Amino acid sequence: xxxxxxxxxxxxxxxxxxxxxxxxxxxxxxxxxxxxxxxxxxxxxxxxxxxxxxxxxxxxxxxxxxxxxxxxxxxxxxxxxxxxxxxxxxxxxxxxxxxxxxxxxxxxxxxxxxxxxxxxxxxxxxxxxxxxxxxxxxxxxxxxxxxxxxxxxxxxxxxxxxxxxxxxxxxxxxxxxxxxxxxxxxxxxxxxxxxxxxxxxxxxxxxxxxxxxxxxxxxxxxxxxxxxxxxxxxxxxxxxxxxxxxxxxxxxxxxxxxxxxxxxxxxx
Numbered sequence: 001x002x003x004x005x006x007x008x009x010x011x012x013x014x015x016x017x018x019x020x021x022x023x024x025x026x027x028x029x030x031x032x033x034x035x036x037x038x039x040x041x042x043x044x045x046x047x048x049x050x051x052x053x054x055x056x057x058x059x060x061x062x063x064x065x066x067x068x069x070x071x072x073x074x075x076x077x078x079x080x081x082x083x084x085x086x087x088x089x090x091x092x093x094x095x096x097x098x099x100x101x102x103x104x105x106x107x108x109x110x111x112x113x114x115x116x117x118x119x120x121x122x123x124x125x126x127x128x129x130x131x132x133x134x135x136x137x138x139x140x141x142x143x144x145x146x147x148x149x150x151x152x153x154x155x156x157x158x159x160x161x162x163x164x165x166x167x168x169x170x171x172x173x174x175x176x177x178x179x180x181x182x183x184x185x186x187x188x189x190x191x192x193x194x195x196x197x198x199x200x201x202x203x204x205x206x207x208x209x210x211x212x213x214x215x216x217x218x219x220x221x222x223x224x225x226x227x228x229x230x231x232x233x234x235x236x237x238x239x240x241x242x243x244x245x246x247x248x249x250x251x252x253x254x255x256x257x258x259x260x261x262x263x264x265x266x267x268x
Contacts, residue, residue: 001013001014001015001047001049001250001253002014002015002230002253004193004233004235006145006168006169006193007166007168007191007192007193008145008165008168010113010114010144010145010168012050012078012113012114012145012169012193012235013048013049013050013078013235014230014235014236015048015050015226015230015235015236015237015238015249015250015252016048016049016050016051016052016078016080016235016236016237017040017043017048017050017051017052017237017238017239017240017246018052018197018237018238018239019037019040019051019052019053019057019059019063019239020054020057020239021239021241022037022039022040022059022062022063022239022241023035023036023037023040023059023062023063024059027241029057033058033059033062035062037059037062037063037066039240039241039243039246040063040066040067041066041070042243042246043246044066044067044070044072046243046246046247046250047250048246048250049072049076049077049078050077050078050080050235050237051063051067051077051078051079051080052080052171052197052237053079053080053081053082053107054081054082054084054118055081055082055083055084055089055099055102055103055118056082056084056118060081060103060106060107061106063106063107064106064107064108064109065108067079067107067108068107068108068109074109077113078113078114079107079109079112079113079114080112080113080114080115080116081103081107081112081114081115081116082115082116082117082118082149082171083096083099083100083103083115083116083117083118083130084118084119085117085118085119085120085121085122090121090123090126090127090129090130091126092129093129093130093132093133096129096130096133096134097133097137100112100115100133100137100142100143103115104142110142111141111142111143111144112142112143112144113144113145114143114144114145114146114147114168114169115134115137115143115145115146115147116146116147116148116149116169116171117130117131117134117147117148117149117151118149118150119149119150120148120150120151120152120155124158127158127159128162131146131159131162131163132162134146134165135163135164135165138165145168145169146165146167146168147167147168147169147170147171147192147193148167148169148170148171149170149171149172149197150171150172150173151167151170151172152183153182153183153186156170156186156190156192166190166191166192167192168192168193169192169193169194169195169235170183170187170192170193170194170195171194171195171196171197171237172194172195172196172197173196173197173198173201174194174196174197174198174199174229174234175196175198175199175200175201175202175225176201176202176203176206176225176265176268177201177202177203178198178201184234188233193233193235194233194234194235195234195235195236195237196229196234196235196236196237197237199225199226199229199234199236199237199238200222200225200226200238202221202225205268206268207221209221209264209265209268210222210224210225210265210268213257213261213264213265216261217255217257218255219251219255220248222238222245222248222249223248223249223251223252224257224261224265225265226238226249226252227252227255227257228257228262228265230252231256231257231262
């Protein structure tokens with residue numbers, strides 16, 4: 001595994017796994033919860049250490065139970081979760097504290113590696129209150145890093161008006177369908193690490209080019225795409241329920257894309 005250093009010095013694995021459909025019937029986001037997450041067990045066995053969760057996924061306790069029962073030491077895990085931008089979680093500082101405390105309980109841990117606001121909070125007072133609670137838990141050592149998700153430049157500018165701690169990451173959609181180039185440039189300027197959700201989305205004609213590039217390296221088009229993203233400092237959190245695909249998504253560290261191949265991908 002390779003790591004990226006966040007703006008507060010914390011090291012984050014550059015590849016992680018999403019969990020939004022884990023432990024759910026028919027691997028469906030809205031499906032009923034099961035008592036079993038074999039896909040998370042296999043991810044841990046294969047070497048995934050960064051686990052991306054969220055309160056909205058409804059499966060924190062299930063994910064947390066597997067992590068707590070695993071033989072992987074807590075210090076090797078990088079646990080991310082997210083507080084929804086909904087009234088019940090951000091209406092007051094007390095409700096935000098309750099959400100964080102419940103997440104700590106679900107993960108059976110004294111600290112979380114990264115906590116995000118899941119989406120922009122339009123009410124500025126609520127945004128301020130929520131971020132101040134994040135900073136409070138960060139300063140107390142219960143959160144190793146804090147950040148945001150799905151924030152655009154104007155949302156980041158609003159946060160900047162009162163924040164004492166700069167967001168360490170912004171988790172946004174980054175793929176060949178949604179390149180988000182302007183926002184990526186902003187994040188680079190602000191020294192905020194981009195984390196890509198949905199990193200594998202492509203158009204059919206793009207898949208053909210990626211597969212062709214991959215032949216020279218003995219890699220799939222999907223591996224080429226993930227390598228391209230991490231090569232430019234974008235953390236990726238692909239998700240799969242298939243052990244072989246999970247393994248392939250980690251098998252990115254034994255080749256380097258040429259400048260010509262990178263240019264081809266950027267022009268897709």
